Structures are given as C-alpha cells and as structure tokens.
Amino acid sequence: MTANENTVKTGGSIAPLTNVATLMMLIETLRSRSFGLPGLGVFSGDSGYGKSVAAQYAMNKTGAVYIEVREYWTKKTFCQALLAELGHHQPRGTIASMMEEIIRQLGDAPGRPLIIDEADKLVARGMIEYVRDIYETTQVPIILIGEEKLPRDLEAHERVHNRVLDWQLAQPCSLEDTEALAKVLCPGIEVAQQLLDTIRKQTGGRARRIATTLHELTQFARNNGLKSVDPENYAGRIFTGETPVRQRAGGRR
Template sequence: MLQAGLMMKGPVATTNVAAFMGLATKLIERDPTAPGFGVFHGPSGYGKTYASIFAQNKTRAIRVEVGDYWTRKTLLKSILAEAGQSPRGTIADMAEATIRILGDDPGRPLIIDEADRLVDKRMIELVRDLQDKSTAPIILIGEEHLPAKLAAVERVHNRVLDWVAAQPTDMDDARSLAASICPGIAIGDDLLAEIVNRSDGRARRIVVNLIRAGEIARNSGAKALDRRAWGSTEFFDSRPPSPRNIAALARGL
C-alpha cells in the first residue's frame, strides 16, 4: 500500500479506514430494496484514498480514480480494465458490459475516487445508470463539498444510503502511523501531538513529518525521539516558503 502518497510499511487501520470499511460493509449487506450509493467525503490529505485502497484489498472492489481529462468513454474503459476486461465497442456497448459485470457480482463494490469531477463534468448520471441497472454497491469519494454538489442532482442524491465524513487524524491514529513508519523508534507523545497540530490533522502531512522524525533518529543513532530531540527541524505543513530577498541573497547576506 504505497499509493495515495502515504509511505507505510504495512496497512494501518486508522479511524478513517474503519469508517470506510463500515460504509462498504453496510452497502454490501444492505437490503435489496435499499439505495446502493455511499459517499465518503472530506478535505484533501485526510487519508480517504488510503482508506479506499485498504477496503479495495479487503472486499475485492473495483476501484478507479477519475482524472481531470476523463470522458464517459474513459470512465467506462477504466472500470472494465480494472475488472479484468478488455474494453471494446461504443460507449453504449461498454456501459452494458459494465452493468453486466457489476450485476454478476453484487457483493463486489465499485469505488470511484475524485467523484467531484463526475458531477462537474455532468457524468454522474452515467454512474447512476450503472448502479440502477446492476444494483451493485457504489462508493463515491470526494472533497468536503461533494455532498452539496450531489444535492443538486436529485436522482443521485435520493439514492445515497449513507454519507460518511472523513475525520482528522487523532493521537491514536498518529501512534499507529508512527509504529508503521518508524519501526524500532519510540516517538514521544509530545512530538506526536506537535506533529498532529502542525499538520492540521491531515494524514498525508503527518506521514511526511514522521518520515522526517525517522531520519533524525537514524542520523543520530537514537532509538527514541521527543519534541526536544526534534530540535529546530522545520515541520512540514505544506505551506509554500516566503519569497526570498534575491538581492540580499546575491550579496551573500
């Protein structure tokens, strides 16, 4: 699981992983008459994609991540390719093939990451057709405003079984991430708390800071690292650096 920008040595069952698995299970085990869409939403960096990859491995889900350049044809081709099929024919042909594959295994979810783009590009109705005709569980992943975007598409909004909001990383999650990223190094709670705070609870930033913590510990030969040992090393907060004074820099000041 080295995708989504999270460099970890093994799967970590964070709060958002558990929440995503709960959503997937609810959709898979739902009553046949219940709606088949689930929505997992939250800010960038909260670990939504990582949670979906974890669930993909556990549920054999078909998972695609919508690109900014995608069309209806690209979406269908990607779903079919992920399902192990060779996409061919017209858009209608591929839609029918997708419906057939999803319908043949209704316990296998379809996970669509970056689903905001489907709404923006007016492609979400195609996904509604896929779900309606196959009855397969479909999980849409997107940013914090995805539910509001879907609210404007009533025929999709009415088919959502549950809405789950991704949560910021807490101390328990941070300890689990530290154990995975920094094996053999005891990261002090004071340093972890500072990392979580400086990272705004965003898992992706926390991972980068934990990688730095591991480097500091290894370079000094330490088996433990706390806030004091971290020293003056900058924390990664994803903020761009301030503009430099080029004239002063050129003079060596």
C-alpha cells in the same frame, strides 16, 4: 468487523487508522442493506485525510472494483477505465456498448462493491448520471469518494442524491492514529506523545503530511544517532502545507 479490518498497509506494514474503519463500515452498511433501500454511499473529506489509502485497503479487503477518476477523462475514457478494471484488455466500442458490458459484468456479482475515487470530477463533467444508470441496473453497492464539497455538489443531481443511503465524513487523524503511524514509519525510534500531538496539530491531522513528517523525523533521528525523539531534541521539519519562503538578509522576506 474484526481488528484487522480497521488497518491499512503502510510501507509493507500495517497501521490502524480511523478512516479505514469508517469506510469499511460504510461498505458493510451498503452490502447488508434491506431490500428496497438505496445502495449508494458517499465518503468525503478534505485532501490528505487518507481517503484514497482507505479505498485501496477496502478494495483489497472486499474485492471491490476500484477506479480513480482523472481530470482529463471523458465519458468514453470513464467506460474504458471501468472495463479495464473488470478485466477487459484495451476495451473498445461505443459508449452505449461499453456501458452494457459494464452493467452485465457488475450485475453478475451484485455483492461486489464499486468504489469510485475522485467522484467530484464525474459531477463536474456531467457524468454522474452514468453512475446512477449503473446502480439502477445492477443494484451493486457503489461508494463515491471525494472532497468535502461532494455532498453539496450532489444536491444538484436529485436522482443521484436520493439514492444515497449513507454519508460519511473522513476525519483528521486523531492522536491515536498518529501514534499508530509512528509505530510503522519510525521503527526502533521512540517518539514522545507530546511531539506526536504537535505534529498532528501542525499538519492539520492530514495523514499524508503526518506520514511525510514522520519520515523526516526518522531520518533526523538516524542521522543524529537518536533512539528517542521529543520536542526538546527534534530540530527537523514538520510539513504543515505552507509554502516555504526564503529569508533574506536582515530577516526581511
């Protein structure tokens, strides 16, 4: 894996993030697996860790087929969405006929990964066996991305669980990840390492909250004519995920 494979585009620029490298390595593990080994991989972790961003990057880098499962999907809309990603315009037909077409097309390119984001919803709606059917008949590498509980949820589906070759957990952003994001999201502004570490800790290492905070920091610096920002002069917000509460007179909530 080259250095470029460990990076993710952010607002038109590129920032290296640990979870991107983790997902790319998982995909490579599945693609290069020995004959007879299972070909499913699971990439799970808390919301906001940057899993979907990593998936989008991996799609662009590897040419993977990528779908993000929606809350309202049925078995039919799952098949339609997957066929649409495979190039079909307004796919129609029975579920069986659409599954046959999905299998035919994926089977024609067995090295092309299939990335399914929000795979928890397939488990919850009783559709995860469709993924197993696709895998069994095509042998394409399939990556299931979901929340922290996805591995536990899959335990109830033994035939799927047994076909997972590798399990990887998305990690909260490290200080190095936070510094990389700051270089991209705070152009022309020097952000003190101590402040970045505070941001990382207070956001729980969630990439989405860190990015939102760094955007706020950039606006704060520009509005105040600052070229460098540190814990002493930063008076902007840090997005911790807590719901803001209006303070009443006398300090009572």
